[in-house]
Amino acid sequence: MQRILTLSIVAIFLTVFPFLSLSKTVISEDELNGIMAEAGVTLNFGTGAYTNATMMVTNWSPSLVSFGDANGFTGYASAGWIGVSGVTMDASSNILIYNSLTVDVGTSASVTKLNLGLPSLMIHPVSTDATLKLGTSQTLSDAQPALCTLYNDKFAILVNPAGTGNLTISRHTSAQGLEVAMSGVSLGIPNEAIDISIGDSNGFTGYTSAGYFGVRDLLASNTLFISFSDLLSIDVGSSASVTAMKVVLPTTVINPTQVNVTAPLVLSTAKTLTGTQELGSLNLNGFTTTLSGQMQIMPH
Amino acid sequence: MRKIFICAVAAMLFLVTPYVSLAKVSIPDNELDAITAQEGVTISFGGTSYTSGTILVTNWAPSVFSWGDGNGFAGYTSAGWVGLSGITMDAAANIILYNTMTLDVGSSGSVTKLNLGLPSALIHPVETNASVVLATAQTLATNAQVLGTLYNDKFAVIVNPLSPTVSGNITISRHTSTSTQGVEMAYSNVYLGIPSEAIIMSWGDADGFTGYASAGYMGLKNFLVLNSNMGASSMMLISLSGTSSIDIGTSAGVTAMNVVLPTTTINATAPLFGGTANITAPLAVGNTKSFSDGQELLGTLYVQGMSPTIAGSFTMTSH
Numbered sequence: 001m002q003r004i005l006t007l008s009i010v011a012i013f014l015t016v017f018p019f020l021s022l023s024k025t026v027i028s029e030d031e032l033n034g035i036m037a038e039a040g041v042t043l044n045f046g047t048g049a050y051t052n053a054t055m056m057v058t059n060w061s062p063s064l065v066s067f068g069d070a071n072g073f074t075g076y077a078s079a080g081w082i083g084v085s086g087v088t089m090d091a092s093s094n095i096l097i098y099n100s101l102t103v104d105v106g107t108s109a110s111v112t113k114l115n116l117g118l119p120s121l122m123i124h125p126v127s128t129d130a131t132l133k134l135g136t137s138q139t140l141s142d143a144q145p146a147l148c149t150l151y152n153d154k155f156a157i158l159v160n161p162a163g164t165g166n167l168t169i170s171r172h173t174s175a176q177g178l179e180v181a182m183s184g185v186s187l188g189i190p191n192e193a194i195d196i197s198i199g200d201s202n203g204f205t206g207y208t209s210a211g212y213f214g215v216r217d218l219l220a221s222n223t224l225f226i227s228f229s230d231l232l233s234i235d236v237g238s239s240a241s242v243t244a245m246k247v248v249l250p251t252t253v254i255n256p257t258q259v260n261v262t263a264p265l266v267l268s269t270a271k272t273l274t275g276t277q278e279l280g281s282l283n284l285n286g287f288t289t290t291l292s293g294q295m296q297i298m299p300h
Numbered sequence: 301m302r303k304i305f306i307c308a309v310a311a312m313l314f315l316v317t318p319y320v321s322l323a324k325v326s327i328p329d330n331e332l333d334a335i336t337a338q339e340g341v342t343i344s345f346g347g348t349s350y351t352s353g354t355i356l357v358t359n360w361a362p363s364v365f366s367w368g369d370g371n372g373f374a375g376y377t378s379a380g381w382v383g384l385s386g387i388t389m390d391a392a393a394n395i396i397l398y399n400t401m402t403l404d405v406g407s408s409g410s411v412t413k414l415n416l417g418l419p420s421a422l423i424h425p426v427e428t429n430a431s432v433v434l435a436t437a438q439t440l441a442t443n444a445q446v447l448g449t450l451y452n453d454k455f456a457v458i459v460n461p462l463s464p465t466v467s468g469n470i471t472i473s474r475h476t477s478t479s480t481q482g483v484e485m486a487y488s489n490v491y492l493g494i495p496s497e498a499i500i501m502s503w504g505d506a507d508g509f510t511g512y513a514s515a516g517y518m519g520l521k522n523f524l525v526l527n528s529n530m531g532a533s534s535m536m537l538i539s540l541s542g543t544s545s546i547d548i549g550t551s552a553g554v555t556a557m558n559v560v561l562p563t564t565t566i567n568a569t570a571p572l573f574g575g576t577a578n579i580t581a582p583l584a585v586g587n588t589k590s591f592s593d594g595q596e597l598l599g600t601l602y603v604q605g606m607s608p609t610i611a612g613s614f615t616m617t618s619h
Contacts, residue, residue, distance in 0.1 A: 059607055
């Protein structure tokens with residue numbers, strides 16, 4: 001009888017024990033204050049306008065920067081690289097960082113994504129020269145011709161000027177390549193007269209010397225905005241020593257606030273568009289253009 | 301007469317004695333070597349390469365490391381702490397000290413500063429895990445605000461790598477303009493070197509964001525730098541100059557850190573060798589800290605000839 005009683009007590013103890021761990025205890029305010037489940041970083045670089053920026057980057061131009069993809073895309077399944085080489089800028093070029101950056105990384109069903117709440121940037125390249133190239137290696141040094149050369153006398157672009165943009169970045173579901181989901185992202189081009197040109201070092205039949213095409217004193221009547229939403233994807237691949245880039249554009253709206261644009265179009269033998277080969281001046285009022293779709297870019 | 305003569309001799313002796321003490325005697329070099337008027341400490345840790353370092357530090361990872369500030373900064377004026385918790389490293393992690401350190405402390409008016417002539421140090425963490433935390437107490441356990449987690453498979457940073465030819469110096473004080481707590485550091489010729497070795501580094505987030513609420517990691521898988529001008533000692537240099545300050549404060553349970561950066565040049569031109577490092581940065585996201593889950597890279601970023609300079613300040617909080 002005593003043995004049965006003892007076993008009964010032990011059985012009751014073992015049965016009840018797990019539930020003891022569920023007993024509810026009042027948690028004090030102090031203890032609650034110690035609980036902050038969410039991880040993530042917020043960096044604040046000053047608030048409002050770029051004149052309040054607390055961070056400045058100078059001398060930021062690389063001589064070469066390239067982005068590579070190991071497995072390309074259909075038809076160009078070997079590794080490929082896209083980038084700019086021979087980059088130079090004036091020493092007065094700078095970047096101002098303002099508003100807040102947030103960083104989170106999360107996973108759902110084995111897919112990991114990086115979520116960036118964008119800060120605002122005022123990117124200010126001055127007297128920029130660069131050569132846009134595709135290549136089979138990171139140095140872009142193979143024999144493929146350049147796509148073009150780029151030049152501006154001065155330029156400024158505001159990234160996420162409203163401070164509300166968000167990017168979610170991942171690779172493709174089963175292959176290398178960049179996917180960027182955009183929400184509330186915009187660029188702003190201030191109303192400052194600028195010269196921009198693209199150059200071709202070897203022209204075409206009958207006109208085989210270098211030539212340049214661009215706009216001289218391109219001017220918007222106010223800040224010209226470009227907004228982005230939905231998905232951008234970029235792949236770069238090679239086939240038989242030809243490299244190509246495939247771009248799926250996000251939904252892109254140019255000039256949603258309908259500022260007026262004056263674009264004097266010029267051909268020239270010089271990147272600075274000197275000379276008298278002016279085609280005329282394009283004046284654009286009341287346009288808001290939406291782009292979407294995809295394209296492939298390759299040299300010839 | 302004899303008395304007068306004795307007095308005259310005694311008087312002459314007293315008059316001449318002071319001039320005798322001015323007589324010039326040559327002091328040998330070995331005696332001069334022993335004379336140094338300036339007070340301060342110099343500590344030598346061996347030769348000019350980490351292979352000739354005389355001090356080895358092992359097992360150097362604490363489990364918690366925090367830095368506190370009693371009066372914060374504007375908007376966050378209660379005490380705050382920043383640091384690392386849950387730190388672990390492999391037993392192979394070590395630090396090697398070499399070259400020479402000097403130590404002086406001085407005052408001007410009522411302001412005292414510590415002046416450190418930096419030694420060189422090869423800091424070599426291996427398989428590092430740590431959580432970056434802001435908190436209201438030194439243990440980082442009270443009101444802990446986790447920013448994220450850090451991981452590297454291996455890493456090395458060389459502090460003051462070009463000494464003794466280019467020797468770094470840091471002057472440390474509290475805020476001198478406001479006489480408040482907080483650290484101010486003035487840098488002169490301070491360089492950090494990241495050796496040319498492929499490394500994995502990741503930043504982790506335990507709870508992600510809407511739709512992707514499980515833990516995720518982003519970082520670099522086999523990040524590599526190479527400055528061919530530097531031969532076997534190839535590294536990427538980061539130079540620090542000017543003044544930096546760090547304050548941590550709390551307001552209504554939220555802790556924030558305010559950092560004024562020194563003028564920082566990433567991938568600075570190597571003073572003794574020339575050139576900058578080429579950087580290969582394979583960009584990765586994954587659900588494991590070491591990116592061993594098999595997810596493909598986003599792609600690889602390659603940069604040549606980039607040497608940006610950053611200056612300014614920012615405030616960091618968790619969310």
